Amino acid sequence: MVTSGDAYVILPAALDGLIQALRADYRVLGPTVQASAIVYDELTGLADLPRGWTDEQAGGHYRLRRRDDGALFGYVVGPQSWKQFLHQPVQPLWRARQSEDGVTFEPPPTPARPLAFIGVRACERRAIAIQDRVLLEGSFADAHYAARRAEAFIVAVNCGQAGGTCFCVSMGTGPKVEDGFDLALTELDPAGEHRLLVEVGSERGGRLMAGLPQRPATAADRDAAEAAVARAASQMGRAMPAVDVPAVLARNLEHPRWAEVAERCLTCGNCTMVCPTCFCTTVEEDLDLAPDQAGRTRKWASCFTLDFSYIHGGSVRQSGRSRYRQWLTHKLATWHDQFGSSGCVGCGRCIAWCPVGIDLTEEVQAIAASEQG
Amino acid sequence: MAETGTRPKLAVWKFASCDGCQLSLLDCEDELLAVAGAVEIAYFLEATRAEVAGPYDLSLVEGSITTAHDAARIKAIRQASKRLITIGACATAGGIQALRNFADVRDFISIVYARPDYIETLATSTAIAEHVKVDFELRGCPVNKHQLLEVLAAFLRGRQPATPGHSVCVECKQRGNVCVMVAHGTPCLGPVTHAGCGAICPAYDRGCYGCFGPMESPNMAALNHWLARLGVDQPTIARLYGTFNVNAEPFRAESQRHGG
Ligand code: SF4
Ligand code: SF4
Numbered sequence: 113m114v115t116s117g118d119a120y121v122i123l124p125a126a127l128d129g130l131i132q133a134l135r136a137d138y139r140v141l142g143p144t145v146q147a148s149a150i151v152y153d154e155l156t157g158l159a160d161l162p163r164g165w166t167d168e169q170a171g172g173h174y175r176l177r178r179r180d181d182g183a184l185f186g187y188v189v190g191p192q193s194w195k196q197f198l199h200q201p202v203q204p205l206w207r208a209r210q211s212e213d214g215v216t217f218e219p220p221p222t223p224a225r226p227l228a229f230i231g232v233r234a235c236e237r238r239a240i241a242i243q244d245r246v247l248l249e250g251s252f253a254d255a256h257y258a259a260r261r262a263e264a265f266i267v268a269v270n271c272g273q274a275g276g277t278c279f280c281v282s283m284g285t286g287p288k289v290e291d292g293f294d295l296a297l298t299e300l301d302p303a304g305e306h307r308l309l310v311e312v313g314s315e316r317g318g319r320l321m322a323g324l325p326q327r328p329a330t331a332a333d334r335d336a337a338e339a340a341v342a343r344a345a346s347q348m349g350r351a352m353p354a355v356d357v358p359a360v361l362a363r364n365l366e367h368p369r370w371a372e373v374a375e376r377c378l379t380c381g382n383c384t385m386v387c388p389t390c391f392c393t394t395v396e397e398d399l400d401l402a403p404d405q406a407g408r409t410r411k412w413a414s415c416f417t418l419d420f421s422y423i424h425g426g427s428v429r430q431s432g433r434s435r436y437r438q439w440l441t442h443k444l445a446t447w448h449d450q451f452g453s454s455g456c457v458g459c460g461r462c463i464a465w466c467p468v469g470i471d472l473t474e475e476v477q478a479i480a481a482s483e484q485g
Numbered sequence: 486m487a488e489t490g491t492r493p494k495l496a497v498w499k500f501a502s503c504d505g506c507q508l509s510l511l512d513c514e515d516e517l518l519a520v521a522g523a524v525e526i527a528y529f530l531e532a533t534r535a536e537v538a539g540p541y542d543l544s545l546v547e548g549s550i551t552t553a554h555d556a557a558r559i560k561a562i563r564q565a566s567k568r569l570i571t572i573g574a575c576a577t578a579g580g581i582q583a584l585r586n587f588a589d590v591r592d593f594i595s596i597v598y599a600r601p602d603y604i605e606t607l608a609t610s611t612a613i614a615e616h617v618k619v620d621f622e623l624r625g626c627p628v629n630k631h632q633l634l635e636v637l638a639a640f641l642r643g644r645q646p647a648t649p650g651h652s653v654c655v656e657c658k659q660r661g662n663v664c665v666m667v668a669h670g671t672p673c674l675g676p677v678t679h680a681g682c683g684a685i686c687p688a689y690d691r692g693c694y695g696c697f698g699p700m701e702s703p704n705m706a707a708l709n710h711w712l713a714r715l716g717v718d719q720p721t722i723a724r725l726y727g728t729f730n731v732n733a734e735p736f737r738a739e740s741q742r743h744g745g
């Protein structure tokens with residue numbers, strides 16, 4: 113009997129059994145190599161996983177690199193997050209048709225099968241929890257997010273190494289996934305006795321585990337898993353300064369640094385699109401030439417566009433300065449007031465995927481340092 | 486909007502251009518019947534020989550002004566049109582032919598034509614909005630056919646077209662592309678370019694060419710600084726901006742500054 117809280121050890125090949133078992137009931141999504149990056153997409157089997165790949169990340173820089181071992185999860189986080197699937201970039205809302213009998217509304221199609229995610233990192237799991245808070249636990253629950261989130265099966269992965277733009281340790285969000293998973297993997301010794309430690313986090317996770325070739329984890333396996341996570345924790349490429357960030361930002365809304373960063377900022381919106389917690393959307397009327405039809409579609413929006421702050425008479429946030437300040441102060445300060453936590457989980461995506469490498473930890477550091485005079 | 490019961494009269498006009506944008510309309514095969522049902526196509530030489538005299542409820546104008554004759558013709562069209570929408574980079578910015586604005590047009594003529602003395606042309610290629618009042622400009626070289634239909638649908642419904650002025654990057658991310666600049670080091674004009682194409686080039690591992698012209702708040706200096714870091718030299722930067730939208734600020738200024 114496999115129960116929640118137990119830990120087992122499987123061989124890499126057993127992951128294929130896991131994927132196949134999940135595929136019976138779920139649309140299984142996980143890391144694949146596409147366009148020279150780790151991209152989350154449909155998994156059909158073990159062979160789809162990025163075996164032997166890692167990533168090199170810095171401000172505005174991402175490169176896939178070969179590893180000298182056969183690690184399956186030897187990379188950190190890629191260009192997209194699970195937001196791509198739970199809070200879709202383009203979400204049809206409804207269609208309406210007018211006839212002699214009146215107007216009939218059609219809801220959008222709901223996903224045919226629930227989603228299973230393989231390879232959810234600690235920061236990403238926390239980001240999903242933040243989007244749950246925003247999209248499900250407020251006064252209005254988002255039906256589209258709810259439909260995709262409800263049954264989602266989560267196979268988490270504890271990081272055994274950190275990337276150049278990671279800073280989960282300073283945000284208290286990783287590198288170990290503490291809860292909210294069905295199964296959590298820690299990859300051990302990919303260059304030698306390659307195996308995975310599996311922690312069971314739910315009943316359905318346990319049922320799945322029971323069907324795989326496995327053995328109970330030994331103290332040595334658990335020690336090795338702890339060491340892997342500790343190694344990742346020691347490798348953080350970045351750190352959020354250990355100051356009261358909301359207070360520092362709130363005191364410095366007119367700081368000259370905002371103008372300096374605006375000189376470099378393209379107002380392109382990439383940071384908000386890649387951020388796993390950013391949730392803003394806009395609604396567009398569907399293109400309909402026929403007079404008896406209408407529809408609405410929701411799309412990801414960004415606080416870096418002029419439309420975002422458009423009210424009667426024009427856009428409130430005209431300058432790049434005010435738009436960057438909005439993004440950073442919402443993410444790191446007012447998010448606490450609104451949702452009870454920071455809006456940042458330290459995944460580093462906004463740093464790596466900013467085309468000009470703007471780094472929020474560096475911006476906070478510059479403002480905080482100027483206070484210390 | 487037209488009065489109930491009558492379809493609004495649509496005219497499509499051509500100035501100096503390659504016809505690609507008008508053809509985008511004909512390319513809307515699936516929707517063409519719906520378009521023909523919603524508007525009366527009163528003047529559209531690419532599609533029909535029938536000509537109906539003005540006034541027109543909506544004129545779509547393709548192409549730039551390059552001759553004195555055309556400069557006069559656009560004024561007459563404006564007078565005959567309730568609403569006038571320009572479509573494509575030639576009409577909204579002067580097009581690729583605006584490269585003549587930065588050289589002596591006589592030099593081009595002497596190279597291209599056997600009998601230069603037969604050619605009567607202006608020294609510049611300019612956007613329609615530099616000559617008459619334009620109600621809406623649809624960007625692109627060529628325009629995106631979905632956006633063209635959106636502009637027509639919005640006109641029919643009396644609403645604002647959804648043709649956002651933000652960067653191509655927003656569409657690029659919505660589409661799920663991997664950023665070619667960050668992941669491959671490929672120079673890309675997406676961050677300073679107006680959305681509308683659906684980020685086609687990055688989807689095929691190419692950098693954005695800037696076909697839709699400058700976005701709403703382009704930070705040219707910041708992008709150029711980064712392009713230089715990626716190893717793009719000054720003449721190449723000039724050429725990147727010196728294409729279909731070379732006469733649109735601030736692409737014009739950048740192309741000139743870097744030696745275009
Ligand atoms: S703000 Fe940046 S580092 Fe923080 S969660 Fe968003 S993308 Fe990741
Ligand atoms: S911070 Fe970077 S990614 Fe974000 S809008 Fe500015 S340039 Fe774009």
Ligand code: SF4
Nearest residue numbers: 654657664665673675
């Ligand atoms: S590929 Fe180009 S358009 Fe796409 S996000 Fe990167 S810089 Fe922007």
